[in-house]
Amino acid sequence: MWAYLIRRLWQMVPTLIGVVVLVFLLFKFFGADPAVILGGLNATQEQVAAIRTQLGLDRPWWVQLAIYLKEIVTFEWGRSWATNEAVSNLFATRLPATLTVMIPFLILDTLVALPIAMWVAYRRGSFSDRTIMVVTTVALSISFLVYIIIGQYVFGFQLGWFPVQGWSDSTLTNLITFVPLPVLLAVMVGVSPQTRLYRTFFLDELGHDYVRTARAKGMTEGTVLFKHVLRNTMIPIITNIGYALPGIFVGSFLIEVFFSIPGLGREVLLAVNRSDYPVIQATTVYLAMLTMLINLATDLLYKVVDPRVVLK
Amino acid sequence: MSAVLPITAAQAPHSEGVWRTAWRRFRNDRVGMVSLAIVAAFLVLIALSATRVVARHWQAEVGVPNAPPTFLGPRPPEDLGTIEAPKGPNVDLSDVDPLAPRYKEWAERAAQMKTAEVQRQETLPFGGDRLGRDVLSKAIKGTEVSVFVGVLASVLATTIGTLLGAAAGFFGRRINDFLEWVYNVFTAVPDILLIFAFAAVFGRGIGTVVLILGLTGWSGVYRQVRAEFIKHRGREYVRAAEAIGASAGSRMFRHILPNVSHVILVRMSLLVVGFIKFEVILSYLGLGVPVDQVSWGTMLAEAQSELILGYWWQLAAATLFMAVFVTAFSLMADAWRDALDPKLRGAE
Numbered sequence: 324m325w326a327y328l329i330r331r332l333w334q335m336v337p338t339l340i341g342v343v344v345l346v347f348l349l350f351k352f353f354g355a356d357p358a359v360i361l362g363g364l365n366a367t368q369e370q371v372a373a374i375r376t377q378l379g380l381d382r383p384w385w386v387q388l389a390i391y392l393k394e395i396v397t398f399e400w401g402r403s404w405a406t407n408e409a410v411s412n413l414f415a416t417r418l419p420a421t422l423t424v425m426i427p428f429l430i431l432d433t434l435v436a437l438p439i440a441m442w443v444a445y446r447r448g449s450f451s452d453r454t455i456m457v458v459t460t461v462a463l464s465i466s467f468l469v470y471i472i473i474g475q476y477v478f479g480f481q482l483g484w485f486p487v488q489g490w491s492d493s494t495l496t497n498l499i500t501f502v503p504l505p506v507l508l509a510v511m512v513g514v515s516p517q518t519r520l521y522r523t524f525f526l527d528e529l530g531h532d533y534v535r536t537a538r539a540k541g542m543t544e545g546t547v548l549f550k551h552v553l554r555n556t557m558i559p560i561i562t563n564i565g566y567a568l569p570g571i572f573v574g575s576f577l578i579e580v581f582f583s584i585p586g587l588g589r590e591v592l593l594a595v596n597r598s599d600y601p602v603i604q605a606t607t608v609y610l611a612m613l614t615m616l617i618n619l620a621t622d623l624l625y626k627v628v629d630p631r632v633v634l635k
Numbered sequence: 636m637s638a639v640l641p642i643t644a645a646q647a648p649h650s651e652g653v654w655r656t657a658w659r660r661f662r663n664d665r666v667g668m669v670s671l672a673i674v675a676a677f678l679v680l681i682a683l684s685a686t687r688v689v690a691r692h693w694q695a696e697v698g699v700p701n702a703p704p705t706f707l708g709p710r711p712p713e714d715l716g717t718i719e720a721p722k723g724p725n726v727d728l729s730d731v732d733p734l735a736p737r738y739k740e741w742a743e744r745a746a747q748m749k750t751a752e753v754q755r756q757e758t759l760p761f762g763g764d765r766l767g768r769d770v771l772s773k774a775i776k777g778t779e780v781s782v783f784v785g786v787l788a789s790v791l792a793t794t795i796g797t798l799l800g801a802a803a804g805f806f807g808r809r810i811n812d813f814l815e816w817v818y819n820v821f822t823a824v825p826d827i828l829l830i831f832a833f834a835a836v837f838g839r840g841i842g843t844v845v846l847i848l849g850l851t852g853w854s855g856v857y858r859q860v861r862a863e864f865i866k867h868r869g870r871e872y873v874r875a876a877e878a879i880g881a882s883a884g885s886r887m888f889r890h891i892l893p894n895v896s897h898v899i900l901v902r903m904s905l906l907v908v909g910f911i912k913f914e915v916i917l918s919y920l921g922l923g924v925p926v927d928q929v930s931w932g933t934m935l936a937e938a939q940s941e942l943i944l945g946y947w948w949q950l951a952a953a954t955l956f957m958a959v960f961v962t963a964f965s966l967m968a969d970a971w972r973d974a975l976d977p978k979l980r981g982a983e
Contacts, residue, residue, distance in 0.1 A: 341820030346832065354836040464908075464961035466915050468935045469954045476942050569825050576827065577916065591828065592920065595835040607832050611823040 331622070335615045342611040346604050347391050351384060360598045361404055400605045405597040410605045413590060420490065421586035423497050424578060425571035428506045432513045433564060439514070440521030441556075444529060445548065459515040467512050471581045474508040488583040505578045524559045528552045558629050565621025569614035653897060653975070660974040667970025673963035677778065684779040693772035693929065698756045701946045702763035709757035762948030764937060773929050774952040778960065780930040784844050784923075785911035791849025792910075793903040796856025797892075803857070804864025805887050814857070821854050830913065834922045844923050848910045856902045863895040897975040904968035908961055915957070931957045 358374040359366070366374075375381050379390055394400055400410035443452040479487035485504035491497055528534070529552060537547045576588030583589075587606070594602035625632045661667055683689045703710055729735040761771040803814040821829070833847040867873060868891065876890045911931075917923035918932025926933075931953045938950035 337816060338819040338823050341816055342823050345820055349832060349836055460966065461958065461962055464958045464965065465954060466912060466931070466935065466957060468915065468919055468932075469950070472935065472939050472942060472950065480943065580920070591831055595831050595922065598835060600835070603832055603835050607824055607828055610825055610828055614823055614825060 328619075328623075331619050335619075338615065339608075339612060343392065343395060343608055344388075346607050347388055350600055350604060351387065354600065355598065356380075357404075357600060360600075395608060401601055403594070403599050403602050405594070405599045410601055413602065414587070414605075414609070417585060417587045417590050419494070420497075420584050421579065421588060422571070423494060424502055424505055424509075424584060424586065425575070427498070427502060428509045428513070428575075429564070429567065429571055431506060431510050432517055433560075435510060436514050436517035436521055437560070440518045441525055441548065441553070443518070444522045444525030447526060447529075455518065459519050462512075462515040463519075467577055470508050470512050471577065474504065474511075475581065478504055478507075488581070490582075490584055501582070501584070505582045505584070509575055509578055520563060521556070521560060524556045525552065527559075528555045531555075554628075558625065561624055561628060562621060565617060565624070568617045568621075569610060657897065657971075657974040661970060664970045664974065666966055667974070670963040670966040670970065673959065674967050677782070677960050677963070680775060681779045681782055684775050685783075690772040690775040690779075693768060693776040695769075696755070696767040697753070697769055698759040698763035698767040700763065700765055700767045701941065701944070702756060702759045702767055703946075704762040704948050705758045705760055707758070707762075761952055762946070764949050765941065770949050770952045773934060773949075774931075774956045777929045777931045777934050777953065778956050780841065780924055780928055781911055781914055781932070781957070782960065784841060784848075784914045784930070785907045788845045788848035788852065788910045788914075789903050789906035791845060792852040792906055793856050793899060795849065796853035796902075797860050797899055799853070800857040800860025801864050801887050801892070804861040805868050805883070805891070807865075811861075814861075818854055818857055821851070826851065830917070831922075834917065839922065839925055841924050841928065844914055844917055847917075848913055852906060852910065855906070856899065859898060859902055860895065863898055864891060867891045867894060901968065901972045901975055904964070904971060908965045908968065911957075911961060 357378060358371045358380055361374050361378075362371045372381075379387060398411060402409050403413060439455065443455045446452050475487050478484050486500060487504075489501050491501065534547060534552060537551050538544075576586075576592050578584065579586040579589035580592060591603065591606050593599070594606075661671075680689070699710075755767060759769050759771070761769075761774070764770055764773065799814050799817070803811045824832075829851045830847055833851060834843075837843045837847060864887075873886055873890055876886050881890065914923055914930065915932035915935065918930045919936045921936075923932055924930045934949055934953035938947075938953060941947075942950055
């Protein structure tokens with residue numbers, strides 16, 4: 324177990340270096356000159372040159388890469404170019420808002436999709452199965468944007484059930500007032516692909532011999548489904564949730580943009596629009612790190628769910 | 636052998652090719668055939684739009700602003716409550732007006748200029764946008780741009796994925812290790828963040844969107860092509876080709892590639908749908924197509940503020956076009972997958 328953990332962590336190092344190098348090269352050789360962006364439109368030659376010296380841009384690229392690596396290791400990313408806010412502070416203040424929206428979303432999404440998927444898989448080929456498959460196909464083909472535009476218009480503007488957008492300092496107020504509409508809309512969008520995916524997982528398991536054996540033993544359908552099939556299906560489902568987890572840290576950036584939620588996703592988008600390189604670079608590298616750690620955690624979770632799994 | 640068993644070419648037990656078999660299977664798939672027809676209709680529409688036969692004047696402001704669709708009828712004139720124009724005769728000011736002597740000269744010069752006074756229509760087939768442009772033409776033009784971006788980006792992603800996957804799978808060892816590392820790096824960063832990082836660097840424009848989506852979306856193809864090449868490289872026909880002196884490149888692309896091309900095609904068609912959705916989102920956020928172009932994404936961006944004023948037709952047009960195309964295309968891709976690679980059925 325420990326050997327496995329250490330080896331997996333060790334294997335992350337080259338990948339992480341790769342991400343760092345990719346981000347560095349991307350911004351270094353394809354991005355615009357940071358000094359020109361920082362200087363603004365009215366900067367003189369001398370000012371641009373001064374900024375260049377200050378940032379170390381006049382030095383060879385390997386020195387710059389070294390500076391960059393130092394920044395990552397020491398978690399010292401400097402400040403956002405646009406707002407002069409420390410990047411670490413940015414993470415600390417934006418992440419809670421993202422999580423306030425995304426955690427309820429992830430839980431609800433799974434809780435809604437799972438029973439539907441189980442039910443339609445159990446009644447495979449029936450009218451309800453086919454209806455749900457058609458509905459999810461159509462629902463999937465409509466852009467997320469349309470759901471948000473219409474959802475805000477109908478629920479926020481016409482019916483007035485929820486505020487169209489907004490955010491407050493209190494987590495409780497946020498959860499009660501501002502979170503329901505975005506989460507509702509996101510679940511409406513997210514349930515379709517999830518249901519389809521989980522349905523295939525259930526169908527896979529239902530086709531196995533052990534299901535027939537269990538039925539032959541005279542077990543009730545409920546026991547077969549919930550004790551045998553569900554437990555086995557949890558393995559791919561957990562993998563799937565594990566893959567979805569890193570995504571919640573960027574949040575659904577679209578939701579944050581539409582509902583003016585001061586989360587990390589919206590901050591990244593703002594940074595892209597302002598060519599705010601430090602923020603984009605920091606987010607990319609740290610989220611890559613987080614993704615890998617979460618994937619490792621998912622693999623460890625297998626062991627809990629499925630005792631047959633041997634970690635090697 | 637031929638002397639012993641005189642079989643003529645016509646009688647020879649002729650094994651069916653993979654494409655022919657797939658087509659036979661596909662033809663029996665009713666949903667697949669219907670969606671193929673819809674996609675084909677869209678492609679014809681796109682071809683007509685690209686050759687400027689239809690929707691050439693999508694930028695022309697042919698109707699009144701926010702003109703309603705024809706089936707709704709023209710909007711009732713608003714009561715503006717303006718002051719009535721005075722009825723009395725005009726007072727002659729020419730003796731005190733310092734500009735009076737030149738009025739005639741200006742009138743003559745104005746007469747030389749020709750201005751085309753466009754009669755703006757009260758209603759348009761499917762309504763007009765904020766500037767009075769025909770929403771139907773915009774939707775057709777937007778279809779062209781969105782589908783073009785989706786297809787081109789998936790071709791790019793598939794090409795990258797296939798080349799890298801073929802190299803990794805065929806050569807193995809060092810090259811495989813290196814490419815696996817590249818793959819791990821690209822998949823370590825969440826998709827949308829990678830796209831944003833590329834967008835921040837490359838700027839805006841249709842070509843850029845294609846480039847961004849292509850450069851970030853190849854990992855799925857790579858994975859599958861690599862697996863297929865690993866499976867095939869030890870097969871007898873490849874060994875036989877090697878024995879008669881076929882070069883590595885020839886074995887990879889003339890022998891193995893045709894045998895795995897159906898898998899690649901299926902992957903590519905699945906990518907198209909995803910890329911179209913991404914293009915719409917990027918364009919909505921202002922990272923996609925520029926303002927002088929139209930796509931489903933820019934239409935949706937405009938539609939948001941129009942909806943609050945009650946002008947729902949642009950939203951409806953963009954949504955309808957996109958929903959029909961994407962549904963048909965994904966059903967077609969599913970049918971292709973089932974026909975070409977029955978083993979994959981139920982995947983995704």
